[in-house]
Amino acid sequence: MSNSWLSTGWFTMAIALELCDRINVYGMVPPDFCREPYHPSVPYHYYEPSGSDECTMYISHERGRRGSHHRFITEKRVFASWARTFNIHFYQPDWSPGPLAANRTANATRTT
Template structure:
């Protein structure tokens, strides 16, 4: 596949979170030169809150067959679709086969894939920022992680919509917000985050990733909307998340 060479002055990274419901953020999102969405998040029926245009859609290799056909054609179609996880040797054959089938079904949709060395770089950045080993901590990188790194690479001015900070659930523990704005799930947003952050079995470390995003916001031209993040007073030298606290405590106990 060809290399992606686009670069943008302004970008809106729109999360899948229920935080966006009733936000009326459409106008400011649509003003961005590049609008980035993830996996199968739709705009239809939600355009007043999430905008109605998609430049880039970033998808997990697992989402290839789950993305609704309408997201590849018509008003929901994005200019580009980025797939991550495609080049991993463990799943390269079947993942590429599935992508080839989808690409043949929708010849007008442009697809790009993250190379294996790009995934290794994403993992190295995670480990460098958190100071923990991803494999030893049984941690999975999320689509949001890959999307943020892509956005930082191709955007001069990045605004992120609907993403909560790493301490949001601690300070809003009575707030019930849907995990996704477009579908009902068993757990609300904070329940989902807490479940993944509180255990050492395999899982996503959503709040841990968000603590790194908070650091990125201090170092790069990144801001957060709906809800707003406190960037000015943030101490970026020390990361905080429930999982990091539990893991560091466990490590200290072993060292005694």
């Protein structure tokens, strides 16, 4: 309905979960990277250094209601969630998912 589709990164991560005991991910920023007030400007495509900024593209895709979109930020949140359960590590930039929020844990406890 939203005309969004999963990225190649999504499929790669899903396959890696099936095949690998440990997954090292390089070059993936954390889900809240674009919320940081002074995040570095990074080109969306490495081969277009003067092209669109990565965060501009991520936010426009995440909020897009028309046309085709990837939900990159949502995917990164899912990957962070998976990393709490599976042996997934993020490098360059180095980051790790924080603990689940207390209210999410409480809600999950109530529903189980």
